[in-house]
Amino acid sequence: LAKTTQPISMDSYEGQEVNITCSHNNIATNDYITWYQQFPSQGPRFIIQGYKTKVTNEVASLFIPADRKSSTLSLPRVSLSDTAVYYCLVGDMAGRADDMRFGAGTRLTVKP
Amino acid sequence: DSGVTQTPKHLITATGQRVTLRCSPRSGDLSVYWYQQSLDQGLQFLIHYYNGEERAKGNILERFSAQQFPDLHSELNLSSLELGDSALYFCASSVAGDSGELFFGEGSRLTVL
Numbered sequence: 001l002a003k004t005t006q007p008i009s010m011d012s013y014e015g016q017e018v019n020i021t022c023s024h025n026n027i028a029t030n031d032y033i034t035w036y037q038q039f040p041s042q043g044p045r046f047i048i049q050g051y052k053t054k055v056t057n058e059v060a061s062l063f064i065p066a067d068r069k070s071s072t073l074s075l076p077r078v079s080l081s082d083t084a085v086y087y088c089l090v091g092d093m094a095g096r097a098d099d100m101r102f103g104a105g106t107r108l109t110v111k112p
Numbered sequence: 113d114s115g116v117t118q119t120p121k122h123l124i125t126a127t128g129q130r131v132t133l134r135c136s137p138r139s140g141d142l143s144v145y146w147y148q149q150s151l152d153q154g155l156q157f158l159i160h161y162y163n164g165e166e167r168a169k170g171n172i173l174e175r176f177s178a179q180q181f182p183d184l185h186s187e188l189n190l191s192s193l194e195l196g197d198s199a200l201y202f203c204a205s206s207v208a209g210d211s212g213e214l215f216f217g218e219g220s221r222l223t224v225l
């Protein structure tokens with residue numbers, strides 16, 4: 001059973017807000033939710049991490065409902081350079097192999 | 113620049129050969145992770161070391177091995193190489209390895225001919 005489920009791909013246009021949802025029905029009490037961004041032929045880059053409610057930084061917001069069974073990464077006013085693969089990870093990252101799995105991610109394409 | 117250094121950046125070799133990929137983590141980071149990414153595939157977790165000890169093992173083949181040295185750098189050894197081993201190999205580091213942010217290197221691109 002997959003630990004996280006994300007849409008395989010999404011399309012958007014420049015200037016729009018993009019919301020990518022990740023389902024994690026079996027999230028454990030100690031688990032955090034972390035999102036990474038990856039451009040072609042580059043290593044993933046940390047975007048944001050949260051445990052509950054809402055977290056915001058300079059590039060994104062992360063919304064986590066009370067039951068924590070899903071989370072939504074929100075990218076405000078995307079540009080062409082936001083075209084990338086976005087990965088959702090769930091775990092306390094305490095060395096468990098399952099916590100290290102990135103899954104297939106969501107391929108976001110931003111169009112002009 | 114993530115602060116994680118991987119060498120070599122590119123490597124071309126033949127089937128049946130053995131190669132070693134090297135990773136220097138960020139200064140102060142105790143954890144090193146190795147991932148394999150084949151063309152248009154997701155990141156496959158291989159192995160995690162924390163302060164010299166193996167912490168978690170993922171989809172790592174028996175032909176592959178890794179270690180983390182006392183100075184915290186890590187090496188991934190790939191032997192009896194096959195065409196299917198051609199991939200980008202990423203190393204990541206983190207301070208402690210729990211709930212923390214992973215910092216990825218630029219990867220080592222291995223091509224097996």
